[in-house]
């Protein structure tokens with residue numbers, strides 16, 4: 064068990080430098096620019112921008128008055144204050160994110176951090192602590208890195224913010240959520256997280272920014288936010304790389 068903890072701690076510390084290779088982060092063709100993605104792939108991505116739901120960040124087709132909530136947030140108010148996403152999760156962004164998550168294409172962290180920084184500018188400015196949605200230690204050992212941890216660490220480094228890799232602990236090794244319905248996803252994750260007891264005092268009265276790669280139904284973010292809400296934190300915000308956008312609105 065000690066060895067496992069040691070390995071997890073090394074993985075969490077993540078003292079790695081990422082060198083952006085001269086290939087497109089999406090199609091992997093050579094690129095001459097230093098943006099990490101070729102012009103064609105960049106044009107195929109769908110970036111999310113205002114106007115959007117003041118809480119969950121779901122984009123609206125038409126302009127609305129500032130501070131408007133989407134139907135989903137009105138129906139079931141969220142435990143977090145704000146979430147913003149950089150990209151729509153679609154065929155184009157999915158390939159890049161899966162490559163980042165499962166295929167060691169960790170150099171993409173630089174490109175993704177740029178996009179997360181733009182989407183979550185206000186959230187980052189407000190945050191006292193930046194922390195990732197955690198993986199269960201067993202899954203971390205199999206995957207070798209937490210993709211959300213790499214993003215959170217790089218955002219904190221870029222903006223000189225406090226990075227806390229293990230503020231939340233994933234105490235339940237939940238099954239893969241890919242095939243689950245919204246209700247199934249919630250049942251799967253609702254009791255999966257705990258606050259790391261060593262940070263309970265530290266986060267009192269503070270603003271927390273959670274970082275994740277993909278927002279599908281929001282169940283994981285909601286479970287983490289409910290866990291944090293039991294502590295006396297001032298704000299819970301989140302920035303995600305991509306979110307699933309449903310046809311016809313949220």
Ligand SMILES: [Zn+2]
Nearest residue numbers: 116119133136
């Ligand atoms: Zn919303």
